[in-house]
Amino acid sequence: MANHQVIKLSELKNHCKNCSMYDLCLPMGLETGDLDNLDKVIKRRQSVNKNSFLYRMGEPLKSVYAVRSGSFKSYLTNPDGTEQIIGFALPGELLGMDAISEERHICTAKALETSSVCKIPFERLESLALEIPNLHRQLLRLMSKEIQQDQNLMLLLAQMPAETRLASFLLGMSERLSNRGYAANDFNLSMSRGDIANLLGMAVETISRLLSHFQENGVLKVERKHITILKLDTLRKLATHCASNHSDSFQAS
Amino acid sequence: MANHQVIKLSELKNHCKNCSMYDLCLPMGLETGDLDNLDKVIKRRQSVNKNSFLYRMGEPLKSVYAVRSGSFKSYLTNPDGTEQIIGFALPGELLGMDAISEERHICTAKALETSSVCKIPFERLESLALEIPNLHRQLLRLMSKEIQQDQNLMLLLAQMPAETRLASFLLGMSERLSNRGYAANDFNLSMSRGDIANLLGMAVETISRLLSHFQENGVLKVERKHITILKLDTLRKLATHCASNHSDSFQAS
DNA sequence: CGACATGTTGAAGCGGTTCAAGTAGGGTGG
DNA sequence: CCACCCTACTTGAACCGCTTCAACATGTCG
Numbered sequence: 001m002a003n004h005q006v007i008k009l010s011e012l013k014n015h016c017k018n019c020s021m022y023d024l025c026l027p028m029g030l031e032t033g034d035l036d037n038l039d040k041v042i043k044r045r046q047s048v049n050k051n052s053f054l055y056r057m058g059e060p061l062k063s064v065y066a067v068r069s070g071s072f073k074s075y076l077t078n079p080d081g082t083e084q085i086i087g088f089a090l091p092g093e094l095l096g097m098d099a100i101s102e103e104r105h106i107c108t109a110k111a112l113e114t115s116s117v118c119k120i121p122f123e124r125l126e127s128l129a130l131e132i133p134n135l136h137r138q139l140l141r142l143m144s145k146e147i148q149q150d151q152n153l154m155l156l157l158a159q160m161p162a163e164t165r166l167a168s169f170l171l172g173m174s175e176r177l178s179n180r181g182y183a184a185n186d187f188n189l190s191m192s193r194g195d196i197a198n199l200l201g202m203a204v205e206t207i208s209r210l211l212s213h214f215q216e217n218g219v220l221k222v223e224r225k226h227i228t229i230l231k232l233d234t235l236r237k238l239a240t241h242c243a244s245n246h247s248d249s250f251q252a253s
Numbered sequence: 254m255a256n257h258q259v260i261k262l263s264e265l266k267n268h269c270k271n272c273s274m275y276d277l278c279l280p281m282g283l284e285t286g287d288l289d290n291l292d293k294v295i296k297r298r299q300s301v302n303k304n305s306f307l308y309r310m311g312e313p314l315k316s317v318y319a320v321r322s323g324s325f326k327s328y329l330t331n332p333d334g335t336e337q338i339i340g341f342a343l344p345g346e347l348l349g350m351d352a353i354s355e356e357r358h359i360c361t362a363k364a365l366e367t368s369s370v371c372k373i374p375f376e377r378l379e380s381l382a383l384e385i386p387n388l389h390r391q392l393l394r395l396m397s398k399e400i401q402q403d404q405n406l407m408l409l410l411a412q413m414p415a416e417t418r419l420a421s422f423l424l425g426m427s428e429r430l431s432n433r434g435y436a437a438n439d440f441n442l443s444m445s446r447g448d449i450a451n452l453l454g455m456a457v458e459t460i461s462r463l464l465s466h467f468q469e470n471g472v473l474k475v476e477r478k479h480i481t482i483l484k485l486d487t488l489r490k491l492a493t494h495c496a497s498n499h500s501d502s503f504q505a506s
Numbered sequence: 507c508g509a510c511a512t513g514t515t516g517a518a519g520c521g522g523t524t525c526a527a528g529t530a531g532g533g534t535g536g
Numbered sequence: 537c538c539a540c541c542c543t544a545c546t547t548g549a550a551c552c553g554c555t556t557c558a559a560c561a562t563g564t565c566g
Contacts, residue, residue: 076408080495084408098404100397107404108423110435130386137379143396144353151351151360155329155337157410158454162554193513201411205553206516224513224563242333305557415522456523461546477531477545 015039018179024092025066026120026138034132041128042066043119054095054109054117061103063119064096070115071190074098075198076109085199087149088112088191094142096122130234157201160241165200166210166224167238170220174229185229277345277432278319279373279391287385294381294399295319295374307348307362307370314356316372317349320488323368324443327351327360328451338452340402341365341444343429347395349375410454413494416451419463421490423473427482438482 016027016039027035045068048054054065057077072089086107089095095117101103129136156165178184189196197204214220219235221228229235269280269292280288298321301307309316310330325342338450339360340481342348349397352358382389409418431437467473472488474481482488 034311078408079493082412084411086404086407098397098400101394102397106401126390127386130383130389133383135391136383136389139393140379140396141354143393143400144351147351147396147399147403148354148359150400150407151329151339154339154403154407154410155331157407158337158451159335164316192511198411203487204513205515205556206554212514224386457545458547459522460523462522465546 011220015167016042020070021066021068021092024179026094026135026142028136028138030132030138031134034135037132038128038135041121041124043121045120046117048111048115050111050114052111054111055099055105056108057105059105061096061099061105064094064099064120064125065109066118066120067091067093067095068116068118071112072109072115073112073195074109078105079242080138083198085195087153087199088195091180097143097146112195124188153199162200163210163213163238164241165202166196166207166214167235169196169200170227170229171235171239185232187227189225189227240241269295272321274319274321274345279347279388279395281391282387283385283391284387287388290385291381291388294374295460296374296375297488299370299372301364301370303364303367305364307364308352308358309361310358313359314352314358314375316374317347317352317378318362319371319373320344320346320348321369321371324365325362325368326365326444327450336451338448340406340452341448344433347399350396350399354395365448369404390496406452415453415455415459416423416463416466416491417494418455418461419449419467420488422453423480423482424451424488424492438485440480444481 016022016025016035017032019025022028027038030038043063048070054072067089069091071091072095073083073085074087074089074095075083077083089109095109096105098107100122125139129139133207156168160168173187173189176188193207196206197207200207211220211222214235215222217234219229219231219238221230268290269275269278269288270285272278275281279285280291296316301323304401307325320342322344324344325348326338327340327342327348328336328338348362348381349358351360353375378392382392409421413421426440427437438457447457447462450460453460464473464475467488468475470487472482472484472491474483
């Protein structure tokens with residue numbers, strides 16, 4: 001009895017229309033009939049262990065992936081072996097779209113925690129997109145969004161001081177998490193300090209110092225990976241570094 | 254007579270299949286019939302004066318543009334009025350695809366020199382892409398390529414020293430120009446030192462010093478905007494900064 | 507419980523910025 | 537056509553933000 005119930009429940013959740021990420025993910029805006037067609041090509045609920053790979057740099061493109069739960073980092077590996085993190089993927093986000101141009105993955109995706117994804121064979125997605133205008137549009141929209149995110153990061157990297165970069169990163173995480181139904185002011189970072197440092201182009205030590213600094217000033221409460229935002233306004237100010245007012249940006253209460 | 258001849262010639266050039274950028278641009282891989290259909294929606298040969306705008310940040314997305322000749326910079330403007338250059342567009346490259354997600358342009362495109370573009374109404378492009386699988390694929394491919402370019406720049410910005418950034422930038426320009434039929438080792442930079450500095454996240458002074466430095470070491474010949482690459486191998490080495498061997502990277506010979 | 511990874515904090519050093527001064531082009535009006 | 541001006545670029549010197557190096561603390565996993 002109990003077992004029967006469980007099966008029905010998981011069956012139910014196994015469709016896009018019942019997925020909590022529905023309105024952020026690929027099927028956004030699709031009508032019921034179209035949705036069912038998309039549903040058919042998706043291989044659902046593949047589970048990915050912490051530190052294992054979804055795909056690696058150089059592998060031919062077979063599928064793209066939608067994150068159901070958990071999180072990933074995607075990174076390039078340069079010739080000298082060092083890695084450059086490109087971004088973190090949260091539930092509802094698509095992974096692997098960067099591979100389309102070369103037909104092979106140009107970065108590696110690694111699970112930061114035990115995660116679950118929907119695997120979408122790219123060829124079938126592509127042909128389906130030709131039949132469903134809204135899907136086609138959503139595909140373009142998601143790629144365009146990735147470009148936008150990358151460009152924002154470039155802006156941070158190119159001209160913002162360390163404090164602004166970290167503040168902006170934390171704010172971004174807060175927003176993305178709250179869009180996904182999590183608390184905006186109280187969350188866990190699934191990535192290490194080293195990963196954050198790498199993404200933001202700074203040393204781990206700097207991240208550590210800034211987090212302490214933020215805490216001393218009452219902007220955040222930091223307990224290892226658990227972050228509580230105490231002064232959202234101040235954090236916002238820090239994230240939009242204005243040209244004047246360089247130092248002492250958040251000394252006073 | 255002469256006039257008649259001229260009209261025919263410009264008519265000829267006014268079609269994708271006769272455009273010199275054909276195999277780099279949107280129609281790449283299309284069959285003749287499909288090409289003609291694409292051809293019909295394109296408004297050809299709009300001329301854009303130096304320093305004028307193709308579109309500005311915030312404007313609703315109406316068209317995307319293919320560069321025919323000349324070059325553009327695209328940049329964000331932050332709240333405090335400073336700009337962040339995202340990239341430069343050369344002939345055969347598409348501009349405006351970043352606007353799809355928000356349906357309005359998130360950056361501004363400004364001509365670096367007198368240029369010419371093909372204007373492609375986005376709605377018509379989108380519906381056409383649904384009819385022509387290869388066009389759909391090419392659209393995704395071009396967007397994916399943009400993601401790739403942005404990610405490479407992020408890598409430069411996040412962890413490469415100034416020398417490597419500039420070397421890599423010059424190498425990239427050389428490659429892109431040679432793909433477009435220009436000389437690989439001898440070209441003009443259409444953008445100012447300030448623009449390069451902005452893109453690469455450094456001060457103008459640093460660009461200037463490094464160019465002098467490169468010249469002293471015989472890697473380049475620099476005459477204002479005209480660059481001649483004298484030692485391609487050395488430049489390649491500089492662009493792939495290896496973790497060891499930090500200083501004196503190109504002292505000898 | 508020990509061992510190793512991860513994170514924190516302090517102090518010194520450096521790459522690149524900023525400030526300052528000077529040079530060279532390129533376009534305009536006389 | 538040349539003198540002028542203004543912007544773009546170059547070069548030098550001082551300064552600073554962040555990195556690096558080093559030591560220590562704290563968690564985590566076998």
